[in-house]
Amino acid sequence: DSGVTQTPKHLITATGQRVTLRCSPRSGDLSVYWYQQSLDQGLQFLIQYYNGEERAKGNILERFSAQQFPDLHSELNLSSLELGDSALYFCASSVSRTGSGYTFGSGTRLTVV
Amino acid sequence: GDSVTQMEGPVTLSEEAFLTINCTYTATGYPSLFWYVQYPGEGLQLLLKATKADDKGSNKGFEATYRKETTSFHLEKGSVQVSDSAVYFCALSANSGNTPLVFGKGTRLSVIA
Numbered sequence: 151d152s153g154v155t156q157t158p159k160h161l162i163t164a165t166g167q168r169v170t171l172r173c174s175p176r177s178g179d180l181s182v183y184w185y186q187q188s189l190d191q192g193l194q195f196l197i198q199y200y201n202g203e204e205r206a207k208g209n210i211l212e213r214f215s216a217q218q219f220p221d222l223h224s225e226l227n228l229s230s231l232e233l234g235d236s237a238l239y240f241c242a243s244s245v246s247r248t249g250s251g252y253t254f255g256s257g258t259r260l261t262v263v
Numbered sequence: 264g265d266s267v268t269q270m271e272g273p274v275t276l277s278e279e280a281f282l283t284i285n286c287t288y289t290a291t292g293y294p295s296l297f298w299y300v301q302y303p304g305e306g307l308q309l310l311l312k313a314t315k316a317d318d319k320g321s322n323k324g325f326e327a328t329y330r331k332e333t334t335s336f337h338l339e340k341g342s343v344q345v346s347d348s349a350v351y352f353c354a355l356s357a358n359s360g361n362t363p364l365v366f367g368k369g370t371r372l373s374v375i376a
Contacts, residue, residue: 252309
């Protein structure tokens with residue numbers, strides 16, 4: 151157990167739907183990062199939050215949004231889902247703002263049918 | 264932009280063989296470099312890291328040396344085991360670690376007895 155908890159582990163939904171992925175960071179970590187892992191694109195950085203504020207944004211689609219709450223857990227919202235959004239979504243946390251080494255959760259596998 | 268290029272897999276080796284997985288990078292400033300490992304069904308785990316030129320990261324028999332002149336961070340292990348079978352990711356954080364990690368596409372290693 152890495153200390154980073156992601157729920158749910160698996161999610162199957164239809165095109166056009168909206169889902170929410172949840173991440174609880176390791177105790178004491180203030181930064182949360184979201185990554186999308188697909189076979190053809192590898193690991194793509196989506197967005198980073200630090201202590202409740204957005205810190206960096208990567209290749210995140212406009213249909214996707216995220217937030218970090220006062221208790222530091224984070225949620226990634228994916229809407230108007232398309233078949234191509236099927237992927238593993240990873241959350242990682244770190245104690246600081248910098249990329250000095252992350253702790254990853256075990257991921258949420260999203261399948262859009 | 265910042266990027267990481269890894270050798271394409273899959274790589275298949277016999278137990279006790281020597282392993283090299285090549286990694287080169289393009290980055291602004293002075294990046295920190297990382298190797299992560301992903302075992303089947305799990306999230307990524309930090310294997311080793313190096314934060315400045317000529318540093319050598321090492322862990323569990325794996326080593327990688329930060330070579331600024333060749334912009335490389337090749338992963339090596341002298342004698343692989345079946346338990347080393349996994350996907351290995353090279354990653355960087357540019358500007359002395361102040362930006363989110365950028366990952367290579369990963370290299371799948373299979374070690375056969």
